Amino acid sequence: MQPDTGPRADALELTVLMPCLNEAETLATCIDKAKAYLSRANIAGEVLIADNGSTDGSIEIAKAHGARVVHVPVRGYGAALRHGIENAHGKFVIMGDSDDSYDFSRLDPFVEKLREGYDFVIGNRFKGGIADGAMPFLHRYLGNPVLSFLGRLFFRSDIGDFHCGLRGFRREAINALGLKAPGMEFASEMVVRASLGKLRIAEVPTTLSPDGRSRPPHLRTWTDGWRHLRYLLLNSPKWLFVYPGAAILAFGALLTIVLLQGPVQVLPGVVLDTHSLIVGCMAMLVGASCLSFGVIARSYSATRGFLPVNPRLARVKAYATLERTLMGAGALALVGLTGLGYAVWQWAAADFGALEYNGMVRMLTVSCTLIALGLQLAFAAFLAALIDIET
Template sequence: MNNTPEVSVVLPCLNEAMTVGHCVEQALKALAASGLRGEVIVSDNGSGDGSPELALKAGARVVHELRRGYGSAYQCGIIAARAPIIVMADADNTYDLREIPRLVAKLCEGYDMVLGSRLGGVILPGAMPWLHRYVGNPILTGLLNRLFQLQLQDAHTGLRAFTRAGYDRLELRTTGMEFASEMIVSAGQQRLKVAEVPITYHPRAGESKLKTWRDGWRHLRYLMLRSPTHLFLIPGVALVLLGWLPLVALAAGPLVIGRFFFDFHYMIAGSAIALLGLQTLTLGVHGKAYLVANNLEHPDRLMAWLQENFTLERGLLSGLALLLIGLGFGLRIFIVWAQHGYENLFELRTGLVALTLAVSGTQVIVAALFLSLLRIQTRND
């Protein structure tokens, strides 16, 4: 007789004595009613209210995770799971675990991950604060869809089913609430097949552990850090172009357009903006290189081009060329100054262009060295 479970249900737990026993029993009954061999694993995160004992009494297998955090508890429980299909849910009775077989059935259609959509299903009165339902979740889900080319209704649902093989491809690392975002982002990056099924979301029994602004910020921060193209590259390119516009346009002299007079003050601002933009741009390249080096992202066209064409020598030569051009303009200013007997000289326009080019060249040299360091890490991995 084969006693190996087909489905493992993982419930993280921190002081959920009011509900954990009911959740365990509900999950076990749902699996039995659908003819699925299953187990329920409660990953306790340091409860002091007797939750582990209640979970054991209800029929769960209890594992203990000493590191605090939503992600830590889930990772511990998932590692302990023995089945090829894993379902994750909260132990606070907000999810109807009788719906687990529906997620598993959808998973068996060939998907790698199935999400229980609260926003596409039924949210009972009092189950979700207005701010979460109409602002936080839609905005974060929309941003995630936009940044990572997904089409989800509810990316932050806590009821999910996935295959062990699919999960192992994600290589998840975060330990806090952003674990939920990391899972979806990594699923998109790894091109897993993801589906959603509508579910019913219930009011929580007891005090919620969610902190609206703190947890929302952690999700938003993680999404942006996983998308250096939008956080760094696009703003960086825009700033470089915006900065060089007045430097080039005003290099020969002031401009008058209608009632507006543009002089070297705009060149000073342009120089600062261009340098800030180049710094932001190189940070974006480094960020993408880091993600690729750590298998957090597949190389896109930019990274594929860099991997094929970038060498430290080419980077150093490019930066050196900009530096020498800037120094050349500076030498020209010095020669003019010498020709005028080292008297007062106003060469601010040329000086700003020279300074911007020289500093940009230095930035490119440093950026090339650091990018080369990241590529060494890539080759050693």
Template sequence: MATVAPACELTVLLPCLNESETLATCIRKARDSMERLGIDGEVVIADNGSDDGSPQIAEREGARVVAVRARGYGAALAGGIQAARGRWVLMADADDSYALDDIEPFVAALRGGADLVMGNRFAGGIERGAMPALHRYVGNPVLSKLGRLFFGVPVGDFHCGIRAFDRDKVSALGMRTPGMEFASEMVVRSSLAGLRIEEVPTTLRPDGRSGSPHLRTWRDGWRHLSFLLALTPRWLMLYPALVLFSVGGLGLLALALGPKQVGNVVFSVQTMLACATGVIAGLQLLGLAVVTRSYAARLGLLPPNDRLERMLERVTLDRGVVVGGVLLTLGVVAFVVALLVWGSHGFGALDPMSTMRLPILGMVLVLGGLELIMVSFTVSLSRRSG
């Protein structure tokens, strides 16, 4: 994302879509805050297609209006960041819910060396009626906890709409999402890039507009969650793969020679088939996790993983094909032996409880071998293309 050279210390950036009821108040609070703190700054309105006179109001209040054609919260912010003239950018919603009259903690943290300063509404105070109960007690806490778990982000309010950052460093992250998940992307990419992230308390007031908020609980919550999962193949694929493969593999080995009884419960060929399904699903997820993580690093979506790179250097295409070929051959042998057993019975009806174990093992070996061969080829191609 190309940016202009810094011309002032701070840009207060407000994305705008029909915010005529509250926009003037927000601009005045931002300008008064900067004047009181002696900050050389500007207010930029990233207008996303307002038709209620918001751009004209902004200009009358002395703000600079940047028209952003691409629709969406993230698109508006990206356009505003690109046009900002400040060394630092402080972004907030234009609905008069955030404390634009108290930006000193954000500026102090930036001056102290922080690259991204997040507001924390739970630490600063949420006024009555400012946040729906579902968001306050479920949505934000859960998504914030997942963000800390997945990416080690040291913040307690992952989705706070008021935050400040070093414009050039955040621009260099290459953020791409156009919707509400832009807020998550900024935090995640900042953490992955090793930027210094700090958090300061801030207050949240009720939305000052009379209309419906732009945020849609379930749609935008899912977009945030799916984005977090998309950038963490470990939690989305690797860990589930290891669980499925381990549990399925242990069950498969335990039942390979015959049924097992625990108390009054008998585990037999049906359980063995379920375990085989777990092993195959685990292998597929594991292969997909490796391919996804490797390719994401090549595209610059995720930072390189030195451990994975060393493993891929050892597991070359030739080795993967050889091991996969051995598994595939063993699987075919298992099917041939099962066919011979069937032939010894005159190709008549067989008792599945006693004859299905070998074909099940053969299926796992054939599919596992093919999976390893295909993953080896795919990883080899991605590394060559990189």
């Protein structure tokens, strides 16, 4: 790492931060626009380039145009930005790609919101305007809208453009979030952590232009899209496990109860019978597994500091102690064992010969399902208790 010789943070209001990996074609333009903005707005600031291993002369260009350069030893969009934020000297940081797709000469809305006391300000390209050819069709009409919708749904955020790369923030507030993602999912991590951390967030319209590079962008549509989706899901056990699990369990329980007494005709010529009962029992097992995964994952995330403590989950855990949960699991298993014992008794009464198929299959299926649910609940309770052990 090169010596940090720039002006100190208490002397600067704003750092304009740009990650860079071989951006010789556009870097000078971006730096010049940012410096012109700082001069026009009379802001004490700097332009900081977080270089990720450029070999095309980008470093020399940055220095020649008056930017400060920090070298990032770890490859990746997120790694470059994290290192840049850590080394920024401004009270505020505005970050954006160095491909000339964002206009660094028009940063007033970001600075105004930051001066008003907002911790995090993100641009919205869909409100500000996307020029023709600036965003691929799949990104504009599928990737960004879907991922932004899921982000709003999962984390109760009002942000309309989760992946706008032009964003500003108070440096101390973002550093306190402990961001770790090394790759493109850093963009999602920043928004998710800011939302979960209850930071004051504002959104401002911004424009997006076609980038000025002749080479393809670093972004990989499907790979990076999956990394963003994966990050959103892993940080929302509720939507990944709990809600799907509850829906599947409810469906299975309803189907099992309806078919417990015998076949049910749902449409002319369509009768649900033992095979549908088996489907219902399997759905109950899958749903219960998802629910237990959700509770354990949420508890683990809070223990490790990935997610804040959930007060409702804490109250449930305080009541559903290991011992109480084991009692409930034992009750389920006991009901199942009773049904299984009755089936064996019936079989013995028939001298272990053939039995009436339909009724016996219902009895055995439901009984074995209850036994499996009881065992699953017991093991899940022990795993949850293990995670809660203080070290």
